[in-house]
Amino acid sequence: AENVVCTEPFGNALGLEHDEMQDPNEFARLLFDRMHESFQKSALASASCNSGSTNDRSATALAELLPSLFRGVCTYETKCCKCEKMSKRGENFMELTLPLVKPGDRRVKETSIARSRIPLQKDNVTTAGAKIKSKKQGRPRKGSDATDATENEASTSNQQDSRDVTVQGCLDAYLFPEMLEDDNQFYCNNCAMKCDAIRSVSLSQLPPVLNILLARYVFDRLTFMKKKLSDRILLPRTLMVPRKRNITNGGKDVDEIKDEVYVLCAIQNHRGASAYGGHYVAEAMDWTTGVWYDYNDEDVTLLPNGPNCGYIPASSDDGPTSSTPAPAPIAASAGGKIKRAAPLRGSSDAYSLFYVERSFLAKTAVRHILCSSPTLRTSPDPCNVEASAITKMTQQRGETYRLMNEMSLEKKLTNDRMLRRKSEIETRLFGALSQNTSTESTSMPVWVDGNVLFRFFSCLDGMDDTLKRQPLLHHRKLLCSHGNGGLHPRVAKRGKLLPRNVYDIVASLLRQEQIQFTSSSKNTRGSSAANSNQENHEDDISDCIISPSSRLFCHECVESYRSELAERERSLSLVLKLYDALDSKVNDFDAKSLPIGQDIYAVSRNFATTFKKHAERVLKEAMSPQVICEGIDLLDLSFLPAFSSDAPVVGKPGATGEADEAVAGASDALDPLVNGKISCPHNRSNVLGNKRSVRFVPAPVWIILVQLFPRVIV
Numbered sequence: 001a002e003n004v005v006c007t008e009p010f011g012n013a014l015g016l017e018h019d020e021m022q023d024p025n026e027f028a029r030l031l032f033d034r035m036h037e038s039f040q041k042s043a044l045a046s047a048s049c050n051s052g053s054t055n056d057r058s059a060t061a062l063a064e065l066l067p068s069l070f071r072g073v074c075t076y077e078t079k080c081c082k083c084e085k086m087s088k089r090g091e092n093f094m095e096l097t098l099p100l101v102k103p104g105d106r107r108v109k110e111t112s113i114a115r116s117r118i119p120l121q122k123d124n125v126t127t128a129g130a131k132i133k134s135k136k137q138g139r140p141r142k143g144s145d146a147t148d149a150t151e152n153e154a155s156t157s158n159q160q161d162s163r164d165v166t167v168q169g170c171l172d173a174y175l176f177p178e179m180l181e182d183d184n185q186f187y188c189n190n191c192a193m194k195c196d197a198i199r200s201v202s203l204s205q206l207p208p209v210l211n212i213l214l215a216r217y218v219f220d221r222l223t224f225m226k227k228k229l230s231d232r233i234l235l236p237r238t239l240m241v242p243r244k245r246n247i248t249n250g251g252k253d254v255d256e257i258k259d260e261v262y263v264l265c266a267i268q269n270h271r272g273a274s275a276y277g278g279h280y281v282a283e284a285m286d287w288t289t290g291v292w293y294d295y296n297d298e299d300v301t302l303l304p305n306g307p308n309c310g311y312i313p314a315s316s317d318d319g320p321t322s323s324t325p326a327p328a329p330i331a332a333s334a335g336g337k338i339k340r341a342a343p344l345r346g347s348s349d350a351y352s353l354f355y356v357e358r359s360f361l362a363k364t365a366v367r368h369i370l371c372s373s374p375t376l377r378t379s380p381d382p383c384n385v386e387a388s389a390i391t392k393m394t395q396q397r398g399e400t401y402r403l404m405n406e407m408s409l410e411k412k413l414t415n416d417r418m419l420r421r422k423s424e425i426e427t428r429l430f431g432a433l434s435q436n437t438s439t440e441s442t443s444m445p446v447w448v449d450g451n452v453l454f455r456f457f458s459c460l461d462g463m464d465d466t467l468k469r470q471p472l473l474h475h476r477k478l479l480c481s482h483g484n485g486g487l488h489p490r491v492a493k494r495g496k497l498l499p500r501n502v503y504d505i506v507a508s509l510l511r512q513e514q515i516q517f518t519s520s521s522k523n524t525r526g527s528s529a530a531n532s533n534q535e536n537h538e539d540d541i542s543d544c545i546i547s548p549s550s551r552l553f554c555h556e557c558v559e560s561y562r563s564e565l566a567e568r569e570r571s572l573s574l575v576l577k578l579y580d581a582l583d584s585k586v587n588d589f590d591a592k593s594l595p596i597g598q599d600i601y602a603v604s605r606n607f608a609t610t611f612k613k614h615a616e617r618v619l620k621e622a623m624s625p626q627v628i629c630e631g632i633d634l635l636d637l638s639f640l641p642a643f644s645s646d647a648p649v650v651g652k653p654g655a656t657g658e659a660d661e662a663v664a665g666a667s668d669a670l671d672p673l674v675n676g677k678i679s680c681p682h683n684r685s686n687v688l689g690n691k692r693s694v695r696f697v698p699a700p701v702w703i704i705l706v707q708l709f710p711r712v713i714v
Contacts, residue, residue, distance in 0.1 A: 164346030232346030486554030
């Protein structure tokens with residue numbers, strides 16, 4: 001379809017396999033790696049050609065495009081509980097893979113304690129690594145970050161299903177300190193022995209776009225196969241991501257943890273219970289207007305309330321709220337496919353999430369608004385102009401979505417009609433043809449235009465233009481202008497004579513499809529009015545019934561057509577004779593040894609060569625299956641003056657000498673004067689001795705040539 005984009009060239013450019021199902025998380029990493037490699041190769045090739053130029057700087061930006069958007073740095077810290085020595089190791093990441101925590105996980109419940117800015121000590125961690133207590137502080141004060149997080153998690157747990165967890169909980173559990181003890185002790189180089197230790201992960205550098213992969217696909221040790229975890233998870237529309245950085249406070253280096261706000265902008269969903277197959281659907285937000293859409297192959301659906309599994313974290317005990325509705329212009333003008341708000345429930349299909357840092361998202365949206373509204377830069381009241389620009393952009397996109405949605409709906413209705421038509425043809429029409437009816441010999445067949453029949457029986461055409469008109473078949477305009485009002489034989493050949501019972505079935509199917517088309521159209525008066533209108537005009541499928549006994553042929557047109565075919569047959573025979581004569585070396589005399597006592601005529605060699613090319617083309621056409629079935633009427637003989645259809649071409653009455661010269665000078669055109677290129681304006685020639693330009697033919701060949709080209713220069 002024209003609105004579907006094939007990704008095969010894109011996959012081939014990156015060297016990706018098309019015929020195998022891959023793990024979504026692994027494929028996401030592979031896709032980013034291949035794209036990064038491709039960008040680097042392009043940048044390296046451009047830099048070698050444009051060193052120091054603007055193109056060189058653009059190539060460098062391209063090479064670092066993906067890292068500048070998705071790359072962050074995480075730090076792994078391990079602190080020995082005996083000597084309290086800390087070992088650190090930094091590592092770049094392009095995505096964060098978060099394990100799915102179970103509902104009721106203690107790490108999620110005590111997120112506020114884990115995220116409080118308290119240094120970790122051994123006594124603060126239980127043996128399960130689930131709780132860290134403060135020695136100096138009790139319960140955090142009201143209004144602090146830890147208290148707000150606790151209240152949000154508590155309210156979430158009060159409002160959500162007990163089987164659901166949140167992405168915020170999975171992230172906090174991922175960053176929660178882990179106690180290494182017993183059989184899992186850490187070997188400390190400083191102590192030269194295994195000791196209890198506290199291991200933690202922190203994010204020291206955050207990217208503008210945070211790609212979170214949920215570890216839904218795990219290896220099952222019982223079956224030795226991958227399986228998909230269908231744990232339900234809620235997606236917060238804003239995610240608090242802790243960033244740890246080292247600052248100087250009072251001359252001492254201390255670690256500060258600050259929550260950065262990230263906004264949910266895209267979700268990838270995998271539908272299906274198997275890790276080896278399924279269907280992929282995406283939900284994405286328009287960064288400028290904040291409107292969400294669902295992308296299911298070529299189907300796009302507006303999500304006026306955002307993703308069903310998304311919520312806005314509450315700052316009070318009210319719990320998580322549902323997503324904010326779409327802007328009014330979108331919701332009002334969209335129509336068609338709109339997913340209504342659903343009860344808050346975790347998603348068992350979401351596996352890849354894209355969160356964008358709030359300030360980066362705002363800057364990008366403002367930049368886009370400024371580009372779309374140049375007057376915003378110089379406006380004295382930029383706030384109102386910005387609001388107006390956003391409203392206008394939202395309305396335009398809403399209108400675009402509405403129109404595209406209507407087109408998609410119309411296309412779907414057309415496909416449904418064609419499938420229904422195909423089924424009706426197979427059951428009703430083919431069934432009637434297979435029956436041996438004795439009435440067929442007595443009933444008069446009916447002629448129907450072949451173009452309409454081809455479109456109808458192919459079931460590849462919606463026939464909207466035909467179904468809109470009344471009556472459906474306009475045969476009267478095909479009649480000739482003579483008094484008896486019959487068909488020209490050339491037009492009659494284009495149609496088919498259908499037995500009366502077959503014609504009645506075709507007419508019934510066309511009327512039925514017209515009713516369906518009219519009732520589904522938004523510009524009609526309604527299905528009931530359409531049905532009554534069609535019932536009152538059941539006999540009006542054709543404005544003119546044509547049968548062998550009435551209007552099938554016009555006798556005057558038949559005589560004219562018979563004469564034309566006879567002339568075409570005679571001309572084709574002469575073309576074949578002249579081709580054989582010019583192709584034979586017997587009829588090519590030398591100017592220095594012309595035969596005595598015979599009439600010899602000069603012919604331009606350029607004309608002979610061009611004529612043989614046209615004759616060979618006609619011979620190939622004559623052997624084609626279509627010409628063999630339908631006759632020589634389909635042959636293109638326009639290179640002959642008698643059948644030329646172009647007004648300025650020589651051979652038609654009223655042609656001028658200028659037209660003769662223009663045609664004679666064309667490289668692929670046949671010289672209607674035959675010897676125009678070897679003659680002067682006075683019809684004389686001084687190149688008769690030039691063997692490269694002139695050949696001599698006997699009188700029988702010349703007679704054939706004169707019959708085909710009456711204006712030949714002798």
